Amino acid sequence: MQNQASSDEFPPGTVLLIDRNRPTSEFILNPTPSDNPDDPLNWSSLRKAVNFGLTCTYVLFTFVLIDVNSLAYRGYIEELGLTYATFNEASGSNFAGLAVGCLLLVPCVHKYGRRPLYLISATVQFACAIWWANIHHGEELIAVSLLAGLSGSISEAVVMITVADLFFLHQHARMNGIFIFMQSLGTTGGPIAAGYVITSMGWRWMWRMIAIFLGVNLLLVLFFFEESKYIPTLIGQSTLSKDPENVKTKGDHEKGTEPQSAPSHLSIDSRPSRKSYSQRLALVTKADQPIIQHFYQPFIVLFTFPAVAFTALSFGSILAWFSANASAGSFFLIYEPYDFGPSAIGLFHLGGFVGCILATFTAPFFNDWLIIWLARRNEGIFEPEMRLWMMIPAAVLNAIGLLVFGIGLGRGFHWIILAAGQAIFGFGFIVTADAALTYLNDCYPELTQNDQILGDALIAVVFVRNGLAMVIRFSFTSWLAGMGIQHTFILIGVIAFATMTMPILLLLYGKKARVGTAAKYRKFASRHQVR
Template identity: 30%
Template sequence: MGYSGTGLKPVHSAVSVVDNYEYVPGTVHLVDLEGDLHVRKEDGNSDIILIPPPSSNPNDPLRWSKRKKQVQFWFLWWWAFFLAAIVNFSGPIYDTWVEVLNTNYNQLNTSSALCFLFLGVGCVFLQPTALKVGRRFVYMLCTFLGILSCTVGGGAQNVHYLYVSNIFGGLAAAPVDSLVEISVTDVFYKHEVGTYVSYMIFALYAGSYLGPVAAGFVVDDLSWRWTFWILTIIMGVFAFLQFFIMEDTTFYRDTNVDDVEDEILSQIQSRTASRAQSIDLDDHENDHGKSAEKVRTQAANNSVDADDSSIDYNIPKRSYVQRLKMIETEYNDPRSWFVLFLRPAFAYFPAVIYSALVYGSQMGWLSLLLVTQSQIYSDVPYNFNASMVGLTNVGAFVGSIFGMYYGGPLADKFIIHMSRKNKGVFEPEMRLWMMIIPTIINAGGLLAYGLPSYYKAHWAWSVVLGQGGIGFAMSASGAITIAYSVDCYTKAATDCLVFMLFIRNMIGFVFTYVFQYWLDACGLKLLTWLLFMISVVINGGFVIFLKWGKAFRKKTAAHYERISRKDFLTRFFPNTKPT
């Protein structure tokens, strides 16, 4: 980054050094330590910089009130929770299906594998659709796909019905893996994203763990078909509420993080030059301190939050009815659907690949629980019925609660603390220090689940320590690695998420498809040790990024700049409306 003219305005480039500060993708000023930067901050007394800054448009979701943000977020959270339950509740029913549908575990695992396959395929097609026609349309479409999935499953006469049900279920739940994270970045700032992404990942795992708990009781008290009928009713209610409550967060931004960082660097350079000049003219420290304080006071008065004074009132604010329209054409992405569809294929950054492997390997642990629970706990010495098998998931659920807090709010507090120590500059790798504990607990949880089950030890070992540890690590590491990849390549966040989650779900598809064959060939003991080693190698990869992560970002900066350009690929597929 060079400087042109006398105004010291930064000229953007992929990698730059200003006053011993090296800028590469993902490196940003998150904290204004001296309080004199003319940038938008969290509130009147905070030194946390708002990234991205809210626009002057009154319809910008970043300008929503805190109450409205919370209402919309938690409605989406419950929607994601029940979609996750639809695709993961069936573990306690496996033994019943083997008997009444005349099938076997391999066919049932194939059914679940199809769900993961279409989770991956769904996010590839639904993500660009959401960017073109709005999040609201895609969320409502997927609600109806969820209803269709449960209707087919409830009327199942053989395993092929379950195949179809899981295909629709995978498509319906695809946004839970990708689009909900983008919706989070639509309404929350960088220093908040980790927290709310962790909440969304918790919704995914909470639905996956509590779905089987409820299913077990429904099977025992009613029948396995009622597991589908109850979910059909719940999603029907959601479809009604969605129409009146869920608003669209689609908002195409011209301003990006690099523009903000350029402006901050320009101010820092100007401040440095001004202070040097002041020292040359007057060597009295007291006078200089008063001058600096005056600068900070003036900047604080001018640096306002997303308040009314910065709103462009020439732009009409939408009415309630306008905010409920199904198709968004005003604030959608102007680029062609095919451009948006193809862009994720170019998001093959090291940080994204690592995050995909961490998140994808979790499908292995989820498959371990899904495939083995019924086989382990329904057999001697436990002899659990369906409801008791389902209750074993409470261990993973409780663990995921702690993991959610650790990987979200605690991690966000940690990066703010680290940024303060780093002169206000945030480096994405700061977040990866939080991977130490989940890496250890993930490996220990796999051993605590598989080995006591193999040796027929008391169920508390595998449920409390095993599933609890697995639940904690999955929830924490998922939030940390997703936030890390978004931190590294913010301008290409949606492309990185689609790339990462497609890889993750393909890993889940392979894991689930082969898991029973793998278990039969290796036995539970050997398989547990193999999964233990896989977890250590993949999760432990954070050490590589702690040492070389910034170097990777620096080497990929040119490619990042190229694919982040708004005209990337548009010469092949022209924009559908003027930018």
């Protein structure tokens, strides 16, 4: 059945999700898969699970690599004579690498495919972990942090492109939820294990253990991760047969006469053939298309389409507060009245980890169920703004979690109260990030059908996200020094609540904004080949 969302009857993002004219109220698959078995949308469940599972493993260890550095802070001071200013510069350089790297590397997925970027990133991350384990000067920490940020910069945009490659619209919230959970698992679960390693074996062995896992990850990607970039091709092979009686040799032609055209019979073999194992694991899947425009189009997309700007601000701000939250816990808990060692600080992250787990296994599934329920009540028509209802209670949870943690830390409350604040914020973080990213995927349908447009949008989102985190990271120390822990987190809680209530405006005016930008969007989408 032809999807009605592809017509001009609906604004971008509004799709007929449920066919109410059929007795079973069947789902209409968005995007529409082709007949080719190598189209990732047609892959078997096992094949998708392996590919997406490797993607999630890559995300997990990327954020372990990025976020365990603070646990070694005391070891850096004792062994390297590291100052807090240098450590702060190293953390800021990591976010700078994440921000700049997505601008430089993600456009390459359009030209060369997903697989080579995953391989390059996994290789450089493996090298960074080895370097981290062998640093001897504080300045090296800045350099390796920058390189780790550059290598991990594809871990958000390219992964979300992979989700769009493999899954349908009604599955996006669940898949994005799993991706965000693996991201937060690396951020919160990684320090739990790293703390014990530092306590028992030292901080250098923390990096050596990470290098071992990253080496295994590199081998898994090398031998099992398939290219998910699908380049549509004409399925079939033409066969040209000529009548032997009418075929003449060069000597048969008389002077001044034209050779006779041989009658031919053209047949098409329409049987699709699946690629071989070696073809599916090709190092490069090159497309015949320029990529120069993808280095500047992300900024055009950011300031043209409201959904992209909203996702960039909401996703970026919630992750910036997540970073500030984790940073404050890692640094202030080593002093009185807590006096936490590395293992205790690692265990403290268990609060946020529990909140993230609870949200991962409830919120995305409820969000997918909610849009189906709302679509049934709307004559089977799905509006992307239906995703945003989940963000309203999440805004309250985010603010409460930040306030409980910040005020408790400032007043020296029992660590269980601080961990409870982390858990509340962790739950709200997953709900917010999942809803925002899924809203972007759903708001403009060709984003999920064309990796070029989706890549531009996600580059913009990830650049803003890491740019905000970098600004917060560099200014956080001065902020704390000027206002104190308690008042800083009160202000953060207020700002977080204000930014996280933006969905109310989109629930009221989001569809009008999509209608108003529909012409620009369709003009932009028409420049690219769409599935």
